[in-house]
Amino acid sequence: MTPKHITVLGGGLTGLTAAYRLAERLPSTQVVLLEATQRLGGWVDSHRYPIQYTSDGKDIRGEIVLEGGPRSIRPRGSRGAVKMLKLLQDLDLEGSIRPIPNSHPSARNRFLLGPSGSLQALPSSALSLLRSPYLRDLLFGGLTEPFRRRSLVLDESVDAFFRRRLGPAIADKLASAMVHGIYAADSRDVSLRSAFPILHEAERKRGSIVLGMLLGTKSPEEKRSEKESWDELGPLGKEREGWSLYGLQGGLGTLTSRLAERVRQLGVEVHLGNPVTALSMKDTNIEVSTSENTVLTSRLVSALPPHRLAPLVTLPNLRSNPLTSVGVINLVFPLPPAQVHPAGFGYLIPRSGPSQNPEGVLGVIFDSTALDTEGEPPVCKLTVMMGGPYWSSYPSTSGRPMERPSNPTELVSPALQHLRRVFPHLQDVEPVLIRPKLHIECIPTYLPGHGGRLRELHEAISSGPWKHKLSLVGSGYGGIGVNDCVGSAEEVVDALAQGHSATGLERWADWS
Numbered sequence: 001m002t003p004k005h006i007t008v009l010g011g012g013l014t015g016l017t018a019a020y021r022l023a024e025r026l027p028s029t030q031v032v033l034l035e036a037t038q039r040l041g042g043w044v045d046s047h048r049y050p051i052q053y054t055s056d057g058k059d060i061r062g063e064i065v066l067e068g069g070p071r072s073i074r075p076r077g078s079r080g081a082v083k084m085l086k087l088l089q090d091l092d093l094e095g096s097i098r099p100i101p102n103s104h105p106s107a108r109n110r111f112l113l114g115p116s117g118s119l120q121a122l123p124s125s126a127l128s129l130l131r132s133p134y135l136r137d138l139l140f141g142g143l144t145e146p147f148r149r150r151s152l153v154l155d156e157s158v159d160a161f162f163r164r165r166l167g168p169a170i171a172d173k174l175a176s177a178m179v180h181g182i183y184a185a186d187s188r189d190v191s192l193r194s195a196f197p198i199l200h201e202a203e204r205k206r207g208s209i210v211l212g213m214l215l216g217t218k219s220p221e222e223k224r225s226e227k228e229s230w231d232e233l234g235p236l237g238k239e240r241e242g243w244s245l246y247g248l249q250g251g252l253g254t255l256t257s258r259l260a261e262r263v264r265q266l267g268v269e270v271h272l273g274n275p276v277t278a279l280s281m282k283d284t285n286i287e288v289s290t291s292e293n294t295v296l297t298s299r300l301v302s303a304l305p306p307h308r309l310a311p312l313v314t315l316p317n318l319r320s321n322p323l324t325s326v327g328v329i330n331l332v333f334p335l336p337p338a339q340v341h342p343a344g345f346g347y348l349i350p351r352s353g354p355s356q357n358p359e360g361v362l363g364v365i366f367d368s369t370a371l372d373t374e375g376e377p378p379v380c381k382l383t384v385m386m387g388g389p390y391w392s393s394y395p396s397t398s399g400r401p402m403e404r405p406s407n408p409t410e411l412v413s414p415a416l417q418h419l420r421r422v423f424p425h426l427q428d429v430e431p432v433l434i435r436p437k438l439h440i441e442c443i444p445t446y447l448p449g450h451g452g453r454l455r456e457l458h459e460a461i462s463s464g465p466w467k468h469k470l471s472l473v474g475s476g477y478g479g480i481g482v483n484d485c486v487g488s489a490e491e492v493v494d495a496l497a498q499g500h501s502a503t504g505l506e507r508w509a510d511w512s
C-alpha cells in the first residue's frame, strides 16, 4: 500500500535525493523534509567568489568557485555511480557535467609527499612504475602477493590487510595515505571489508588482490546487469567510460541547489532549522516532534548520521563508529598554477610523525589543475586538508593526538606554513583569498565488524516496532562517497515505490 505520508530526516545530498524521488514517484504521498540547520545541502559546500588583483601591472578580475566539501564524482566503481548520472539527467543537469578525461594530468599525476618533503609521483602506467621510487616495494609486494595465505578473520583493518598481503612498506606509505584521502582516518582503524569491499572480494574469490584485479571478481550475471544499467543512460553511459572523474559547473552545489528547487516544485514541505527532538509510535503512525511542531507520519526515511538518530530510537549499533573532523582550507594565490606545482590532482601524506608533519596535514588538492576551471582567472587554487586522525585518539591508534582548533581561522597559519615548506615559491606570496572551514564529525570511520553490526541493526528494525516504518540512508551505513549517498536513497525509494518495505540495510542481511 502506498504510504499517505513520508517524513525524510536530514536535508543533505542523501535526504534531498530521497525527498525528490519520493515526491516524483509517489505523487499521492505527502512528503515532508526536516532539516536541523538553516541550509539544505549538508557537507556539499560550493561558493562563487569575486577575485581581483594586479599582476605585472595588469588588473585581473573574475570569479572562481571554491569547494569546502566533496568536489568530484567517480563515473564508475560503486553501485551509486550509474544512479548519480541518471539523477543528473533527470534534473536536466547533463549539460553541467564537466568530465576529467582519463588522459587529463589530474587523472595521471597523483603524488605522495615523501619524508624529505618532496613530491613523489604515484605510478600511473608501466613506464612510470619503472621510474617510481615505489618500484621496489610495489614489485616485491606485487610478485609475492598471489602466494600469500588468505586470512581466516572475517574483517580486519585496512592496515592489517595491506601489511599481510603487500608488506609493511606499502601499508605504511600507500595504504595509510589512501585512507587519509578518502576517510580522513587512520588506516589502522578502518574496516577493509566495509571501506574497500572490492579488495576483500578479490582475496575471497581469487585468493589474491593481484589475481582479483586481473581476472575480476564479478559473476557473468552481475556484469550483465551492470552493463544493462549503464546502457539505460544512453550515449552518456558510453561517454563516461573515457572519464576518470567529473565535476559540475559551479561545483557540486549545483546538484544540491537543483534538488532543493525541484523538491519545492514537487510540493515537498521543507522545514529548515527544525531539529527532531523525539520520535514515538502512535497506533500505526509515528509522531515526529521537532523544536517547532509535531508531524504524524506513516513512514520515516532517516538520512541523519547514525549518532544523531541514536538518541531518538531504541536500536542497536548506531553509535558504534567514531566520526572524524576535517579542516578544509581553500587558498587562492595570484600566480599561474604552473609556477607553483606540477599539473595534477594533488598529493596525499602518509601517516607521519610531528617532526615531518607538525601541522597534521592529510593532503593538498591542486584545484586549478584537478578539475575544470575554464573561464576562471589564472590563479593557483589549493585546498589543504588537515586533522582527521591527528585530532582524535579514537580508538587511540593514531598515537599523537593534537588539539582540534575551535575556530576555523586557527587553521590558516598552519596551512600556509605547510604550503610554504613544500612550495618555497609561495614564501613571499600572499593569498588573495582564504576560506577556512572546520567540518566537525563529517566522515564516519567504519571500524572492523561494521558489516556485522549493520546486519544486527537490519534485524532489529525488521523484527521490532520499527518494522515497515523506518529506512536508513546516507554515509553512516554503506559507503561515504556522494555516489553511495545518492545510491542508498535511490534504492530505498525504489523499494517503497514498488510497495515493499526497506530498512535500507538489506545488503547486510546475509553478512557473515
Ligand SMILES: C=Cc1c2[nH]c(c1C)Cc1[nH]c(c(CCC(=O)O)c1C)Cc1[nH]c(c(C)c1CCC(=O)O)Cc1[nH]c(c(C)c1C=C)C2
Pocket (backbone or CB within 6 Å): 068, 069, 070, 071, 072, 073, 074, 180, 181, 182, 183, 184, 245, 326, 328, 346, 347, 348, 362, 363, 364, 365, 385, 386, 439, 480, 481, 482, 483
Ligand atoms: C572533506 C574532505 C573529504 C575527504 N574525503 C572525502 C571528503 C568529502 C570523501 C571522499 N574522498 C574521496 C572519496 C572516494 C571517491 C568517491 O567515492 O567519491 C571519498 C568518498 C577521494 C578523494 N579525496 C580527495 C579528493 C579530491 C577525492 C576525489 C577524487 C578521487 O576520487 O580521486 C582529497 C581529500 N579528501 C580528504 C582528504 C584528507 C583529501 C586530501 C587531499 C578527506
